Amino acid sequence: MAFVFLGSLRNDVARVREILDLPDYVFPLFGMAVGEPAEDENGAAKPRLPFDHVFHHNKYHADKETQYAQMADYDQTISKYYDQRTNGNRKETWSQQIEMFLGNKARLDMLEQLQKSGLIQR
Known part of the structure; x- marks a missing residue:
């Protein structure tokens, strides 16, 4: 048995609310x-x-050097993984994926959708 969380439904909350x-x-x-x-x-x-890069207990433990080293290692690891799975067709690193995601203007309607759901009253 396997479980996968799907955060992508927040890309179009209005449509999800309508469909469901x-x-x-x-x-x-x-x-x-x-x-x-x-x-x-x-x-x-x-x-x-x-x-330990993603889990923090009671406080954020930000040793920048360790965090940067882990991200650099993960960039290499995920690049190798994508290279093997796509026969070399996927080239971006994890850091590049995050940069593209954060640079995207998706989900700008979250406040509006929370208001429409009645959870926020302003």
């Missing part, structure tokens, strides 16, 4: 897919950042 006919005071934050994973011809799960 969500009542007031209900707001979609993420979706979840549950099922048996397909056999992967490469047999490799997508690598993840180190746990």
Whole structure:
């Protein structure tokens, strides 16, 4: 059994609310897919950042040098992973993906959608 969180539904909250006919005071934050994973011809799960890079307990522990080193290592790791999975067709690093994502103007309607759902009253 495998689970995958889908944050992408926030790319068009209005459409998701419409499709699911969500009542007031209900707001979609993420979706979840549950099922048996397909056999992967490469047999490799997508690598993840180190746990201590993304998990912080009670306070943010920001050792910049360690964080930067982990990101540089992950850039290399994910690049190799994509190279193997796409026969060299996907070239961007994780850092480049994050830069593109943060530079995108998607999800600018989140406040408006929260207001329409009734969760924010202004």
